[in-house]
Amino acid sequence: MNQSLMRQTAMLLNDLLKFESPADAKLSEFFRQHRELGTKERAWVAETAYGVLRRYRYLREVSVSEADEQEDTRKLIIAWLLKIEGKSIRDLDELLDERQKEWAVTIKSKNSEGFSPAVLADVRDWLWLKLVEEYGETEAMTICRSMFEQASLDLRVNTIKASREEVLSRMLAENTVKDNVIAPTPFSPLGIRMGARLNIGKHILFTEGKIEVQDEGSQLLSYLVAPKRGQMVADLCAGAGGKTLALGALMKNTGRLYAFDVSEKRLNNLGQRLKRSGLSNLQAQLINNENDLKLKRLNGKFDRVLVDAPCSGLGTLRRNPDLKWRQAEEDVAELNVKQTNILARAAKLCKAGGRVVYATCSLLRDENEAIAEAFLQAHPDFKLVPANEALAQQNILLDTGVYLKLLPHVHGTDGFFAAVFEKTA
Numbered sequence: 001m002n003q004s005l006m007r008q009t010a011m012l013l014n015d016l017l018k019f020e021s022p023a024d025a026k027l028s029e030f031f032r033q034h035r036e037l038g039t040k041e042r043a044w045v046a047e048t049a050y051g052v053l054r055r056y057r058y059l060r061e062v063s064v065s066e067a068d069e070q071e072d073t074r075k076l077i078i079a080w081l082l083k084i085e086g087k088s089i090r091d092l093d094e095l096l097d098e099r100q101k102e103w104a105v106t107i108k109s110k111n112s113e114g115f116s117p118a119v120l121a122d123v124r125d126w127l128w129l130k131l132v133e134e135y136g137e138t139e140a141m142t143i144c145r146s147m148f149e150q151a152s153l154d155l156r157v158n159t160i161k162a163s164r165e166e167v168l169s170r171m172l173a174e175n176t177v178k179d180n181v182i183a184p185t186p187f188s189p190l191g192i193r194m195g196a197r198l199n200i201g202k203h204i205l206f207t208e209g210k211i212e213v214q215d216e217g218s219q220l221l222s223y224l225v226a227p228k229r230g231q232m233v234a235d236l237c238a239g240a241g242g243k244t245l246a247l248g249a250l251m252k253n254t255g256r257l258y259a260f261d262v263s264e265k266r267l268n269n270l271g272q273r274l275k276r277s278g279l280s281n282l283q284a285q286l287i288n289n290e291n292d293l294k295l296k297r298l299n300g301k302f303d304r305v306l307v308d309a310p311c312s313g314l315g316t317l318r319r320n321p322d323l324k325w326r327q328a329e330e331d332v333a334e335l336n337v338k339q340t341n342i343l344a345r346a347a348k349l350c351k352a353g354g355r356v357v358y359a360t361c362s363l364l365r366d367e368n369e370a371i372a373e374a375f376l377q378a379h380p381d382f383k384l385v386p387a388n389e390a391l392a393q394q395n396i397l398l399d400t401g402v403y404l405k406l407l408p409h410v411h412g413t414d415g416f417f418a419a420v421f422e423k424t425a
């Protein structure tokens with residue numbers, strides 16, 4: 001790595017730290033503008049930028065001095081290399097100019113004595129307080145630290161086109177995955193976990209539609225929905241269809257599966273994935289909001305409704321570390337209103353004897369249990385189906401209690417929450 005790459009990464013970080021749009025989109029845009037960068041250089045830029053985003057608060061604390069007029073992202077990078085990556089100043093000889101070497105000496109000498117727990121957990125104060133209230137200080141710290149790790153690459157085998165055994169044996173036989181740790185996921189019967197990141201988008205199994213990228217936790221949600229052959233199923237917040245496609249495969253391409261969302265762009269992405277999947281039971285529909293008239297004629301028609309609600313996304317911080325700096329406490333309150341309303345709308349779509357699943361990738365009670373409990377209070381015609389029992393019925397032995405609650409350091413998945421409701425009348 002060299003000084004020019006350092007400069008480019010610092011410029012990218014200047015942009016990312018404005019927190020105006022998601023970091024993954026900005027990173028892709030950066031790579032499109034810098035096609036001259038090779039694979040190793042790209043990996044270094046991505047790792048460094050995401051590394052700084054994961055540890056931003058701590059790194060500022062050890063690198064920014066009172067004399068600084070404005071934040072210099074090169075200091076953050078140096079701090080990341082020295083303090084997190086464990087490099088020595090000598091290791092960085094080629095990378096740093098003389099002034100930066102002086103910064104490095106100062107940064108190296110800083111220790112974390114007296115830093116607040118929120119700085120060490122690398123989250124904003126409001127979020128730290130909420131997590132401590134919910135999980136206690138020790139568990140809150142463990143959760144925050146688990147988010148410093150890179151997530152594994154999880155794949156879902158599309159059973160419309162292949163079996164897990166077939167995909168696993170093909171991958172194990174291949175040179176591309178030779179040095180990779182590759183294994184069935186522990187809980188999802190359709191998952192494969194890969195230790196290292198591959199550009200899976202170009203892999204033949206992917207282009208043939210035999211595999212999809214999907215976190216194991218997300219795969220498990222479709223098992224909670226548990227759609228049966230020939231049923232009417234709605235995915236009310238389908239987005240780009242990660243869970244919709246899994247539902248379609250569980251339905252063995254029979255029945256009718258509706259994918260609704262308010263985002264045209266996301267539904268267009270679903271369209272691309274749908275072509276690869278080989279599913280023909282799926283219909284995508286753009287709606288204005290949960291009160292869209294298009295939904296009205298479908299009231300009481302569905303056997304299964306999934307609400308994968310818009311949420312803070314704090315369970316996905318391993319993949320989207322920028323979210324912890326972009327989310328404010330007020331945003332969560334705003335999301336709670338949407339979550340409550342969308343779930344109430346889902347209840348209307350569901351027929352008697354049918355099932356509604358409410359899911360988020362949030363860690364916060366306000367977006368999870370609180371919404372589920374309020375729903376049960378307001379909807380006496382629904383009862384809670386314990387998630388552990390619903391999974392056991394699918395031969396998945398994962399018991400996190402009446403709600404599904406997944407955490408990276410416990411389950412190896414992103415953080416997920418789900419509640420299963422059945423309409424009794």
Ligand SMILES: C[S@@+](CC[C@H](N)C(=O)[O-])C[C@H]1O[C@@H](n2cnc3c(N)ncnc32)[C@H](O)[C@@H]1O
Pocket residue numbers: 218236237238239240241242243244260261262263266288289290308309310311338342
């Ligand atoms: C957590 S994401 C869904 C991710 C998707 N289910 C997947 O597995 O890839 C939440 C989605 O809710 C959508 N959304 C937001 N408000 C909505 C509303 N009022 N009705 C339906 N969808 C909504 C967003 O556009 C977003 O795609």
